[in-house]
Amino acid sequence: MHRDDIERLLTSEELIEPSPGFAASVMSAVRREAAEVAPIAFPWRRVLPGLVLVAAGLVTGFALLIGAFVGTPASEPSATTWTAPVWLSAGRLWMLAGLAGSLLVSWLVVRLSRGASDTVL
């Protein structure tokens, strides 16, 4: 079979007609599509800073906890360095800082997410 024959056969096909209700069926599908409410986008811009802060708080807290348990070798106090009172030892100070940080992060997350839900509603 020559190139011309193939080309002639390929171009000689008659068009088929769509079924009578085809256009109506397409338009029904399009109307359904148009009637669908667009999904509400998750407020990532508002939530992301909170998530980052939570992650940072967790990492810091975890590091502090490990630090408090492992401890560091005590160095000799010198006359020029400030010595913390006994109740404010290095471990406890870090734990307090960690607790304060966690509370701050929790407060921020609650505040940000409340703001986001107010916007959505």
Next chain:
Amino acid sequence: MADDPDLLDVRRVLAGDVEAFEGIVRRWQRPLVNLAFRLCRDQGLAEDMAQEAFVKAYRGLSRWRGEGRFSTWLFALTLNHCRSRLRRIRPSMVDIDEALDIGVPPAGEHELEEAQRAGIVRRAVADLPERYRDAVVLFYLQGASLEESARSLQVPTGTLKARLHRARAMLRGRLALLSPLAAEE
């Protein structure tokens, strides 16, 4: 371009008039169903795919920038949709018995042979690898120009020419195996 009916309908749809899309459907239903049909040789499936392509077009209408022809964009979208649908339901939809089925019986012996050859060629086209099949369908069966077909396929014109050349060679080879009738001459 300003009084292009497609452009006017697209603007109306984008402005919120869903019913304006019917103009697009009525204008393009025949070409789209035929394009899909030539890829699968099954009218029911072709209409399903064409309908889904129209819905996709409606959804993505804002992506057509009005720079090229609407038909080029619509054909490209339909072609991509049909490709992904057919990938899921292939490997091969060509049945040798069906390939020899020529539908309406032709009058004489010559017409019978001609119709038989045409049927074999069209079904062999539907069974070509995707990139060659799409090239042949758009250029020969859909009657688009070389440049327009290349734009719909998103390939350079030279690539399309090479694909058409290769497709013809593959068709000749396949037809020689399928039918001595089609391969003779």
